[in-house]
Amino acid sequence: MARTPDEFWQRQRIRVLTGHRVAGLDISNRRVRVSEPDGRERDEAYDLLMVATGSRPIVPSWENSRAAGVFSVKTLPDGPAIVSWLKDHPVREAVVIGGSYIGLEVTENLLARGVAVSLIEQAPELMGTLDADMGALVTRKTRALGVMVYTGESVQGLEAHDGVVSAVVTDRRTLPADVVILGMGVEPESTLWAAAGLPLGVRRAIPVNDRMETSVPGIWAAGDVTETRHLVARRTQYLPLATIANKGGRVAGLNIGGQEAHFPGAVGTAITRIGPWEIARTGLTERESTAAGIPSEAVTITANTKLGYFQDTGPITVKLVVEKTSHRLLGGQIVGTAGSGKRIDVLATALHMEARVETLLDLDLAYAPPFSDVWDPVQVAARQILHRL
């Protein structure tokens, strides 16, 4: 924990009530209905209210989806709970459902513990937030790590014996499972908001303006429960990411405290890792550009992370997506070995500035043989795409 309730009180005179649940919201009278740890309910008045209820993992209503041995990975106790299960049970086979960020990270850690992992993904390739060609690269690399990857399969339900999960049933096969991890994403915890009859946005997230105010005077919101403006798509999206939650929380706090702060939005940057492979994305994929009605051109190149005479050099694949007429950068995707992933930040920064792809070529990026080639891979990609535009 970053800070305990006691530290909040000692350092900032903030009263933190844990084990309390807010059961209802009465905006006319500016009151919340609080359910205390012993179950008693009482009303608490507010002048200003901040809603930061976050998100909850998606758990489909499959048969046995709440059996023992089935875990989501969202809150702090989820980690120790899984570790305890692995210690207390003879776990040889794990099934991970969902081949995106959480799914890959859990897979990596199960592999490190010597557990055989089957990874099920409904989409044709792992990492559905990448384009299919980059996703296919992740699928191949993940298989090469010894993971049984089943793409294009959907889970029908779970099997259990005596309340303990024993298998996962897909539309194609039954996979025995000593433990099942769900990595199917999250949804906003906006039950309170919906119950009060207040308007919800994309995927039932709470809409806020760039000061993090909701549509209700005196009520603010930030984090995984809110919508976020996507600066490249130029519309709101649901982007439940820690970086965005932190920025929104800071801006809400400054405004509540009487300052003037704004959170313009995000460009959809994310990063993860499986084994030696770093995977990152920012902006719009080719598929997302098409869906948003933006005509795009894309190029994918493979280069080295550093000069070839270093033993620890490795491949880095960069995909760039550019708007056809304006040459505006729309997004980028990277899959590569150590030192690849954080290069996405150059593209994320360029997206914030609405840079054209020509500008990428001019960037004075750091070069020395242990760090990069003279032309950084993102610039090699920019050079390639200019030939096509």
Next chain:
Amino acid sequence: MARTPDEFWQRQRIRVLTGHRVAGLDISNRRVRVSEPDGRERDEAYDLLMVATGSRPIVPSWENSRAAGVFSVKTLPDGPAIVSWLKDHPVREAVVIGGSYIGLEVTENLLARGVAVSLIEQAPELMGTLDADMGALVTRKTRALGVMVYTGESVQGLEAHDGVVSAVVTDRRTLPADVVILGMGVEPESTLWAAAGLPLGVRRAIPVNDRMETSVPGIWAAGDVTETRHLVARRTQYLPLATIANKGGRVAGLNIGGQEAHFPGAVGTAITRIGPWEIARTGLTERESTAAGIPSEAVTITANTKLGYFQDTGPITVKLVVEKTSHRLLGGQIVGTAGSGKRIDVLATALHMEARVETLLDLDLAYAPPFSDVWDPVQVAARQILHRL
């Protein structure tokens, strides 16, 4: 070598003449005087001329500065020459003169070969291209690697026995030396240009416009022999770096070939490494800002390269320099462990876009525990500096 003369001919019908020296330039008659390998001279006519004579290492006119065992590190044969010397002689003590990029890189490699290194730097701290506080960090880290660092000392001359270097004499002491490496920077190889009576710029480099044309019609130049426009300082500088040479060369080639290309300039990004320490800079330092008459504010913070529960996390120190009134980012400096150095690219990209420091806070940079903290260190620095502005 990237390509041999034969490959140039086979692939592109480019005739490469090695061992030929251009001894004179006659712009009135569009001819160069060529000295052939056998010493004979002849004239060669040109329609268009590209000058890419590069730079040469600075070798002061000290006594014995050309003795055997004294090396510069500039051309391809310099590396093998040093390696041969180390093999053929009982080298126990090396003296490296100059504590910047080349000096540190050579020191790292000598240490790896078990040679005791004394490193002499005239300035008060190593890495004179950083501000003194960041340079002091590099000095401390380098000392901790076992290097004898002598800062604020200037070399008076070298001693030699039978034509072989034996010691380096500074204004404070005499250091025995079995080998001496000069890392004192480079200067433009503009002898030809000067001899033709043509105008020279900063540090005797050749001035060019953003199409890489010189002041002489039909003559182009690029690389270490030319000046470069510094986009933050908004004036020309001498920046002999491979990245800039490559960009300028590409633009010159495109223009000579009939296309229209421009090289707007650079922001002075550079990176190096010694032991586990990555060192990078971009834009203007605090000292350079003052020298350029730009009132600035600066802040230095230390954070972790990734979340604290990773064993391979380490410190990263970031210094930001910002223009006082406009809040325009002026530059950044980074010293830290693995994964630190290339973060300078976010700042370099922001400099190209003339970003204000407020924008750094909004950047949607990639976060996952193995890669970064939720607030990237460059954003932690941006937050700090905003408190001061």
